[in-house]
Amino acid sequence: MNIKKEHWRAILKIKELFPTLRLINQGLRIKNDVVSISEITSTVEKDAVLIVNNKNTYSIKSNPEVDQNLLKALQLYLPFIWIPLGNKLPVVYLHVAQSLDGKIATNSGHSKWIGNMENRIHSHRIRALVDGVMIGGNTLRNDKPKLNVRHVEGKDSVKIVITSEENNYDSLCTNNNSKIICIGPKNDKLKDPKVTYISVEKNNGVLNPSEILMALKTQGIRSILLEGGKETIKHFLKNNLISMMEFHIAPLLFGSGINAIEFDEIKEVSEAIQLNNPEYYPFGNAIMMRSYLNPKF
Ligand SMILES: NC(=O)c1ccc[n+]([C@@H]2O[C@H](COP(=O)([O-])OP(=O)(O)OC[C@H]3O[C@@H](n4cnc5c(N)ncnc54)[C@H](OP(=O)(O)O)[C@@H]3O)[C@@H](O)[C@H]2O)c1
Structure with missing residues (x-):
């Protein structure tokens, strides 16, 4: 998977912003390597991706003009950053x-x-x-x-x-x-x-x-x-x-x-x-x- 350098930098930035974001329960606006915390909104700009923070999970909003490589990078790496809140264990x-x-x-x-x-x-x-x-x-x-x-x-x-x-x-x-x-x-x-x-x-x-x-x-x-x-x-x-x-x-x-x-031997496919x-x-x-x-x- 080829991930563009600027998209990887955006992911690292999301990691940096993540704790603050979870604290104030807001979303993220991403445009190539520019990542900013945004007001919660469902309006997606033409060339930006919106990550909506929804308590324990997130959803990504974009439109077809957005660089598909950025979407791929987010799909691959956001699950390592977006840890569910209140986990007892890592x-x-x-x-x-x-x-x-x-x-x-x-x-x-x-x-x-x-x-x-x-x-x-x-x-x-x-x-x-x-x-x-x-x-x-x-x-x-x-x-x-x-x-x-x-x-x-x-x-x-x-x-x-x-x-x-x-x-x-x-x-x-x-x-x-x-x-x-x-x-x-x-x-x-x-x-x-x-x-x-x-x-x-x-x-x-x-x-x-x-x-x-x-x-x-x-x-x-x-x-x-x-x-x-x-x-x-x-x-x-x-x-x-x-x-x-x-x-x-x-x-x-x-x-x-x-x-x-x-793991322990199983007898049936089920x-x-x-x-x-x-x-x-x-x-x-x-x-x-x-x-x-x-x-x-
Ligand atoms: N291809 C890959 O992605 C990949 C990735 C990683 C490793 N590997 C390969 O995997 C091979 C090693 O696998 P392995 O199964 O022999 O060994 P392993 O899982 O690497 O190590 C087993 C050892 O870890 C310790 N250990 C782990 N969990 C434990 C637990 N719950 N309680 C007690 N001790 C625990 C013990 O260490 P002590 O004996 O020190 O007490 C145990 O002998 C290596 O040759 C490596 O090349 C491949």
Whole structure:
């Protein structure tokens, strides 16, 4: 998805204005990169887009003369900014790059790069819009990711790793200007000065995902991009804590490897998780499917 620079700047501006906007319950008027808070009105000018703030949600008003690329950019990125009011827990968005047969890595843990460059740019945009980007311990150890925003304009979000182990966090410190949070069971031996440790109790080897989110809320985090891997996704999915899922589907067949999604075996198709109203976006030689779930907040 090619998004014009000025449209991306408009999205970043909306993110900046968003809290004020929600406070005064008004709308937004957008004209290319000019974004202003507007009186609530349903009159749409010829070349401007109006975003009407409606308590917990928003609607977009425009007319046919408006640049369709701006509308596409808003459709793609507003859901990461417009967080429902009064959520008890941070909103979790999942984004993975998978092969056509549903794998996010080979069995040896290799995954660079399943998604194409357009996908990497897209995920960096999401990183710039959310408060935190989260991974599991194996992804940190296998991929040594930076998790920063480097392919687009925008600020890094907080980097969150769920782990009970002592890890090397150097990759997360590359050009880093954000906090690194390690979330796991209490362990006084972990003392990396680059990292903020947050403890959550472990029961039967599992850290409760709702408690993880509650602990992150106390750190000021309201929205999280969950990047994987499979084990981490599984716990959030099982507990119905994912609001939106994005699958970048690459034209690759692995035939083996780590599944994007795994949960308890089902016997009949009717038991499958139904993804409602899926949206499809072309991404170069690949396609992205987005769908919203109904998580408990
Ligand atoms: N293609 C993609 O989009 C994509 C994205 C991300 C990752 N990946 C791939 O995914 C692979 C890793 O997947 P994975 O399933 O092996 O591992 P993972 O989900 O990255 O990490 C699993 C680890 O995370 C910790 N963890 C997460 N949730 C937990 C919970 N609720 N309770 C307790 N511990 C929890 C544990 O860490 P400790 O063991 O440290 O205690 C656990 O062993 C990597 O090879 C990576 O390349 C692909």
